[in-house]
Amino acid sequence: MSGPSSNETGGLYDLTIIGGGPAGMYAAFYAGMRDMKVKLIEGKNELGGFLHHYAEKMIWDVGGIPPLRCDGLIERLAEQARTFEPVIVFGQRVDGLETLPGGAYRLRTDTGESHDTKTILVAVGRGITEMTRLNIQGADRYELTNLHYTVQNPESFRDKRVLISGGGNSAVDWANELADVAKQVIVVHRREEFGAMERSVSSMLQVADVRTPYELHGLHGAGDVIGAVSIAHIESGDKEMIEVDAVVVSHGYTRSYGDLLEWGLDIGKHGIHVSDQTATNLPGIFAAGDCASYSNKVKLIAGAFTDAVLAVNSAMSYIDAEAPNMAYVSSHNEKFREMNKQLLHASKAVEMQ
Structure with a gap:
């Protein structure tokens, strides 16, 4: 399940993420750690989702990151999301879902294109929002x-x-x-x-x-x-x-999940109902971030990251029941070995200047 190149848009993907906000971006990164073939579909022409409404606000509550403006956080998350070169599709809004023989899914978008995938992560944030x-x-x-x-x-x-x-x-x-x-x-x-x-x-x-x-x-x-x-x-x-x-x-905002309402998902007042492992009521479909609703929900950006990890791990288990429950942490993950060497080399080069 090696990651696709940036120009590879066809074929069957392991995981397709709908939405490019914090949950979707972190899921793209973490799924790369799991060596999954990943596609992210974003309806607008940029990553960041609802965070763009607060681009100039200062963000204090992301662990390990000093206070920074929200647009700076978007840049860092977008860079991280691209680490393992997932396919990112801009300017398409998902409006149809079809189950294929064998249990995979076909997503259709408002541009007439289709995307085949084994699992789906819905990370549409607050959905289609309008200011009150x-x-x-x-x-x-x-x-x-x-x-x-x-x-x-x-x-x-x-x-x-x-x-x-x-x-x-x-x-x-x-x-x-x-x-x-x-x-x-x-x-x-x-x-x-x-x-x-x-x-x-x-x-x-x-x-x-x-x-x-x-x-x-x-x-x-x-x-x-x-x-x-x-x-x-x-x-x-x-x-x-x-x-x-x-x-x-x-x-505040009014929000709508648009065509997702036609899929048969269990959607309540506060979002899509999911299990404690982010599974929806439809097999192979998971939800993370603001659109996911469960009893111990943490409504912080940090909580969206946790949702993303749980969803990716659940998707991996859905595809392969024998797969490990989670990815190796980055300090021990072989996928970062060469990257770490490059970072160390660049750091030493700066010190010698």
Whole structure:
């Protein structure tokens, strides 16, 4: 089961990964450690998945990696994913599944192409996502100016009065980050409790003007620029007008699994139901990352890596019941012997300069 070259797209693959986010990228790497013939299909034209929504955010909670921007993490994961030269197919969205004689699968995509595989790893993250837009009449006319649904460049908010609406991780994280550049950060949330990590909430309470339980009631401005907002108390209905220079709405996302819903997968409110070994209810099909749902789910990037390892090992066992339960760790894995020599040689060459 040697890995395919980068231009080899046909034939029967051991594992086909649907989705190029953290789980899919790490699965491509780990499956290479297991000497599997791997293909990864990504609907967009780049790896990274949902992480691109937070490209400029700092990531602190990946083990062994100092804090780095999310776009930097994407680059490192993409480089690692290509270690064993899996075939990576961009710009195709899987929309059909067919069972072949003998139990293999044929995946069909919206471009009309097909991909044959022994096993499938669904790593589609949050699926097809759409930001939850503000349900206030006329809000759309401000979207090209100072009504934002994500923060692409924190520096653009320097010395501004910024109101953030939302109570999840994204809203709280942006409040903490923008506090360093904005003149004032006001956070409006419908509930007293926030759905973000405790430490982040504690930091936000120190640097932002937090209003709970309130919700955005109206946007007020001249032309297409918001100059003020009105907020309403959830219980009393009392309203207050606040002058602002920018509004960031972080009300989460709606998600859909599109054509995956037609496969017969057991899909619930929180994703595809899988076993503790990431197996779905369909034989030879596994799920990992944000789309996988099980009782002890860890909703971190690090958790996506664990899901990926479990899924690849399960796929390997499905193909060959006599195969080892897992790959040898990298420090003892023969696949890295030559690579280690090259890295050592390059390191010594730098030292001699």
